[in-house]
Amino acid sequence: MSKIGTKCVQAGYTPKNGEPRQIPIIQSTTFKYDTSEDMGKLFDLEAEGYFYSRLQNPTNDYVAARICALEGGTAAMLTSSGQSANFFALFNICNNGDHVVCSSAIYGGTYNLFNVTMRKMGIDFTFVTPDCSDEELEAAFRPNTKAVFGETIANPSLAVLDIERFAKAAHGHGVPLIIDNTFPTPINCRPFEWGCDIVTHATTKYMDGHASGVGGAIVDSGKFDWLAHADKFPGLCTPDESYHGIVYAEKFGKGGAFITKATAQLMRDFGATPSAQNSYLVGLGLESLHIRMERHCKNAQAVAEFLEKHDKVAWVNYCGLPSNKYYAIAQKYLPNGSCGVISFGVKGGRKAAEEFMKNLKVAIIATHVADAHTCVLHPANATHRQLSEAELIKAGVPSDLIRLSVGIEDVEDIIEDLNQALETVR
Numbered sequence: 001m002s003k004i005g006t007k008c009v010q011a012g013y014t015p016k017n018g019e020p021r022q023i024p025i026i027q028s029t030t031f032k033y034d035t036s037e038d039m040g041k042l043f044d045l046e047a048e049g050y051f052y053s054r055l056q057n058p059t060n061d062y063v064a065a066r067i068c069a070l071e072g073g074t075a076a077m078l079t080s081s082g083q084s085a086n087f088f089a090l091f092n093i094c095n096n097g098d099h100v101v102c103s104s105a106i107y108g109g110t111y112n113l114f115n116v117t118m119r120k121m122g123i124d125f126t127f128v129t130p131d132c133s134d135e136e137l138e139a140a141f142r143p144n145t146k147a148v149f150g151e152t153i154a155n156p157s158l159a160v161l162d163i164e165r166f167a168k169a170a171h172g173h174g175v176p177l178i179i180d181n182t183f184p185t186p187i188n189c190r191p192f193e194w195g196c197d198i199v200t201h202a203t204t205k206y207m208d209g210h211a212s213g214v215g216g217a218i219v220d221s222g223k224f225d226w227l228a229h230a231d232k233f234p235g236l237c238t239p240d241e242s243y244h245g246i247v248y249a250e251k252f253g254k255g256g257a258f259i260t261k262a263t264a265q266l267m268r269d270f271g272a273t274p275s276a277q278n279s280y281l282v283g284l285g286l287e288s289l290h291i292r293m294e295r296h297c298k299n300a301q302a303v304a305e306f307l308e309k310h311d312k313v314a315w316v317n318y319c320g321l322p323s324n325k326y327y328a329i330a331q332k333y334l335p336n337g338s339c340g341v342i343s344f345g346v347k348g349g350r351k352a353a354e355e356f357m358k359n360l361k362v363a364i365i366a367t368h369v370a371d372a373h374t375c376v377l378h379p380a381n382a383t384h385r386q387l388s389e390a391e392l393i394k395a396g397v398p399s400d401l402i403r404l405s406v407g408i409e410d411v412e413d414i415i416e417d418l419n420q421a422l423e424t425v426r
């Protein structure tokens with residue numbers, strides 16, 4: 001199974017003779033054993049198996065294995081949200097007193113998690129723009145830096161990260177590069193092929209694909225050598241007293257240590273586990289991910305080109321347009337397409353944007369992106385409502401900005417809808 005479309009449909013779960021074709025939903029909190037010795041081995045991490053669904057569940061693991069195959073990793077786990085995936089990915093290697101270098105072009109929820117909540121836990125962040133110079137990037141590192149974090153395509157700024165450049169900087173300081181690959185999905189970009197070490201996802205978006213369930217995933221490339229930087233990563237390289245003195249990096253190696261530790265410690269203690277039912281829906285979504293991504297990108301490209309020519313439109317931001325600042329870098333990392341999300345401004349500012357939104361019929365107003373349905377959001381009236389005009393400009397979200405997530409409907413209907421709504425703007 002070498003091609004990505006086949007992996008979408010089949011990877012992670014191979015039924016044996018007479019078993020169900022579809023991934024089974026194992027709706028059970030617990031699992032039965034014949035002897036307490038059998039169970040003891042699980043608690044010692046001496047044997048593989050399930051004992052309690054807060055830590056691991058077979059349905060979740062089948063789906064995680066599919067995502068792992070799509071990204072080309074060695075181990076993966078599902079979490080109950082994209083937020084918990086990003087939190088676990090960092091908290092698995094960062095302690096109180098540690099520091100992370102982070103792209104400033106990231107999802108607002110992730111920014112709050114890092115800049116407010118994780119700071120309260122004593123983990124510090126230095127934010128650098130994805131377009132910063134090599135010198136600025138270098139200057140952001142400290143002796144206590146434990147990771148570099150960014151998004152392949154940032155939500156909502158749609159900045160494209162130079163993955164190789166950020167990976168080189170991270171590795172130069174003996175730390176991993178962690179990338180949230182939610183927007184392009186592994187169909188359009190596999191960050192491990194460019195030097196990234198750990199990938200996260202909000203499966204909530206394209207992977208689920210139908211706006212049906214919130215979820216997340218973490219995938220390890222298995223390439224980062226924790227033991228070579230043992231002084232920086234004591235959690236992986238010194239005995240875990242809560243697991244009978246296991247040293248994860250020694251026992252599970254480069255390929256398994258990160259995910260085993262995150263499951264055994266963080267999932268055990270925080271319990272951010274997805275329900276088997278939700279994971280099943282992600283698995284189902286993955287079966288058509290390759291087809292849907294192609295359609296999302298084709299539709300978004302046509303919509304972006306239409307908007308760019310429209311006389312009521314002030315500007316369009318989509319990295320598939322040759323006029324876009326990130327066009328060249330997108331050609332390198334995203335040669336087959338980026339994602340279905342576009343942002344643009346309607347001439348006439350906030351009032352014009354409001355008028356336009358009111359008149360849409362096919363595109364629905366929703367605080368979501370990246371599912372089958374075309375949807376729009378006017379951040380100045382929603383997610384960024386509390387900001388003044390000056391603050392909106394500073395945040396890179398001007399009051400005329402409309403975020404449009406192009407779905408997989410017929411593109412003629414989407415364009416006709418946008419056109420009639422733009423015509424109503426005076």
Ligand SMILES: Cc1ncc(COP(=O)(O)O)c(C=O)c1O
Nearest residue numbers: 081082083107155182202204215
């Ligand atoms: C790029 C990105 N990462 C993470 C998240 C957080 O995911 P969730 O809403 O599943 O917690 C989002 C949500 O929009 C996102 O867009």
